Amino acid sequence: MSLTGDKEPRVIRVTCVADADGRLTFDLPLPAPDGRPHLLLKARPRKGVADPAARRLPLDATGDGRGRAVLEPLPALEEGRWDAFLVREPDGEPERLGSGPLDLRVLVDGARVDRPSPVAVRIPYRAQDGFLALRTWLRPAHAETDRIEVADRATTVTARLHGAEAGDGAVVRLRGRESSAERTVPASTDGDGRDFRFTVDHAELTGGDGANVRYWDVDVLPAPGAAPVRVGRVLDDVADRKHSFVYPAMRTGGRLVRLYYTVDNDLAFEVTTSG
Known part of the structure; x- marks a missing residue:
């Protein structure tokens, strides 16, 4: 984002809703509806992993000046921690997204539903720096x-x-x-x-x-x-x-x-x- 005088860049905040099927829906102000923006989920670097995994989700206009991206249950994300970014143009610089409200009510009783193998879990959360992140697990059992x-x-x-x-x-x-x-x-x-x-x-x-x-x-x-x-x-x-x-x-x-x-x-x- 560009700076105005000495002001800090405004952080765009994204809301996230989890559903019972494991789907995550992200909503945020759509900065450039004609620029093909997308939401980027990028795994944090891990020791011995040279190229962290990434997942790109297209942002579709919802008609109210906002964009929506959906992370489907499959394919599962690799185990680890993932940060959320906004990319305004196909080759644009990723911008960290702040965490807005998170609706995770369906996850509270998640242990009551038997999970098949492999067991794939993703939990959105607000990181200590205020940005949106995901914690994921992917294990055979x-x-x-x-x-x-x-x-x-x-x-x-x-x-x-x-x-x-x-x-x-x-x-x-x-x-x-x-x-x-x-x-x-x-x-x-x-x-x-x-x-x-x-x-x-x-x-x-x-x-x-x-x-x-x-x-x-x-x-x-x-x-x-x-x-x-x-x-x-x-x-x-x-x-x-x-x-x-x-x-x-x-x-x-x-x-x-x-x-x-x-x-x-x-x-x-x-x-x-x-x-």
């Missing part, structure tokens, strides 16, 4: 946490599988991050093989070959030999859970054990020295 009960000596988690089913011999695996340490606990299943429950004894994470492990990541193995499925919570309207869903640290000997959500909304345990 996913285990969505539900009830979490933290007690003095153990933590019990209830979850539901999406894109997979649990059979005989299902276990939950806790792996030390950057470590070979590993623990397994039984996954108690019921109903249709999707719901399961497991309990982690805090003392199991503080001794033996895990005595120096600080972080334990949580997967479920639905059957012997099956690929691990990450346990977390992504099927609602919360893009970042780490600092908003906080669980107490419980003292175990001279250590503190705390369940938490990672920056990817995955479930993990942290073990620290007790003060």
